[in-house]
Amino acid sequence: MGNSLSFIESEKLTWIDHVITFDETVRQANLTTLQSSFLPGSAILLAYQDRKFNSVPYQHWFITDGQYFLEFGSPSDLYNARVQINTVPRSPFQIETQGSVDDSTRDRIFQVLGMCNYSLCIRNCEHVANYIFRGRWVSFQMEEGGVLKNTFRRFIVDDNLRKVNAFPSTIRPDVFSEGKGKRMYSFISNHYNATQFNYFLDHNEDTYNILVIGPTGAGKSHLINIFFNQPVTASFVSHKSVTKEMCFIKGTGSVFNLKTRRYEDKKIVVADTVGLCDTEWDDAKIVSMIKGRVSSNFRYIDAVFVVFRADRLLKEHVKNIRIIMEWLGYSRRNQHLKFLFVGTFAENLTEVDVERLRGEAVEILGLKVTKRDVPDARIGSDDENDAAQEEANNNAVCPRLTTYDSLVYTGFPPEVTLNDLGRRRVERSWDLLQPLLLLHPGEALQAYSLIVEGDAPARIGIPNWWNKCAIL
Structure with a gap:
């Protein structure tokens, strides 16, 4: 193909505004056809054909029930294509998966x-087909090793990179959860405050960046809701991934500065990722998608929360978690101090259970042992209080110790179910998250601040996944 594409300027024009526009004549005609096609309960296939456009190979994806075909594409001119329903037969084609139509499918x-x-x-056509079939705006042709990424990697940069595999603004499925504004726990006050929900970022903005990863069903979205003490993302117990696409919750918070040892107002970004070991796609695709979306939206990460169910850390979970750990440089110098491993749904575990599970997790995940007791020290106190604390510690026969651990087990059941003991357990779980949330001046953050004092780990630089050489 040489160093240029004959249609590249036409393609670049499509990147300016990531919205959906319509041909109203075609739309109205196809809405009429929809009344008698792709009816609820009917079986459908997600399929594709290998094609070329101006010598560029790509996969043309579509939905079919065997009689009708729903597709976005024109063999002769993609830039004049329309999403429409037709009965033009085609063969051969490759079937990726099958399913059935429900009300949500028809709505999409x-x-x-x-x-x-x-x-x-x-x-492209794969974005639309996946959106109709799964509710996800994803084209794996634009992920690492995909035929379209290999074609366009030298043309699409900066702001436009963040639009790859992100929902168009006109059909984004969430702004905030319906429960926005409702506090999850009345007794937690020092939390992040959510301000905006988005699918791509301005990576030049000065923000404290938190990445949350983990297997499907681990409770990542629920934990993020805890960060903000309100239901900002969809969250419920399911074997299927609740988070359909990587999204970013922006907010603000009074965050502890580990260098100045004082609190300061800071803009926050929390990234909620698609679940590792997703039930709809294979592991390699999900890992590639996460890497691509992270690298195109972040230059640096300040904290990584690796979330897993306390009682369910399967072999495939471990494999994919370790891939992400390696990618983000967990083993480099003291970068492991930027990771917090969170076992969720642990509210009913005994201390014996927790210690057993902790030992197993440390071994199978290859974690650096970080459980340490350090002398107590106040956070954010003035000089007079600092002096008083120092004197108290010096005069004590055995100064009080606080504990930091990068592997914690937490439980956050609904407040209405809590008795006094349950409330104390939630407060303890909240405290265990603070070394990387940097919000609540409890024991865990005190201990962490002393451990990193004078040698705080650097921000995690994100590898440039998009421009690396493809593995063919």
């Missing part, structure tokens, strides 16, 4: 029929 079809602003990079 309704949202895209007549769509006319095709983009090979950010709004």
Whole structure:
């Protein structure tokens, strides 16, 4: 193909605004067709054909029930394509998976029929087919090793990179959860305050960046809701991934500065990722998608929360967690101090259970042992209180110790179910998260601040996943 593409300027124009536009004539005609096609309960296939556009190979994806075909594409001119329903037969084609139509499927079809602003990079046929079938705006042709990424990697940069595999603004599935504004725990006051929900970021903004990863069903979204003490993301117990696409919750908080040992107002970004070991896609695709979305939106990460169910750390979970750990440099110098491993749903475990599970997790995840007791020290106190604390410690026969551990077991059941003991356990779980949330001046943050004093780990620089050489 040489060093240029004959249609690259046309493609670049499609990156300016990541929205959906419609051909209303085509849309209205296809809405009529939809009344008698792809009816609830009917079986459908997600399938594709190998094609070329101006010598560029790509996969043309579509949905079919055997009679009707729903697709976004025109063999001769993609940039004049429309999302439409037709009965034009085609063969052969490759079947990726099968499913059935429900009301949500039909609603997603309704949202895209007549769509006319095709983009090979950010709004292609695979994006639309996956959105209709799964509710996810993803094209693996634009992930590492994908045929389209290999074609466009030298053309698409900076702001446009963040739009790859991100929802168009006109069909983003969430702004905030319906429970926004409702506090989850009345007794937790020093939490982050959510301000905005988005699917891509301005990575030049000065923010404290938190990445939350873990297997499907581990409770990542629920934990993020705890960070903000309100239900800002969809969260419920399920074997299927609740988070359909990587999203970013922006907010503010009074965050402890480990260097100045004082609190300061800071902008926050928390990234909620698709679950590792997703039930709909294979592990390699999910890991590649997470790496691609993280590297195109962040230059640095300040904290990594690795979330897993306390009683369920399976072999495939461990494999994918360790891939992400290696990618983010967990073993480099003291970078492990930027990671917090969180076992969730642990509210009913005994101390014996926790110690047994902790030993197993340290071994199978290859964790650096970080459980340490350090002399108590106050956080954010003035000079007079600092002197008083120092004198008290010096005069004590055995100064009080506080504990920091980068592997913690937590439980956050609904407040309405709590008795006094349950409340104390939630407060303890909240305290255990503080070494990287940097919010509550409890024992865990005190201990962490002393451990990193004088040698705080650097921010995690994100490897440039997009521009690395493809593995073919």
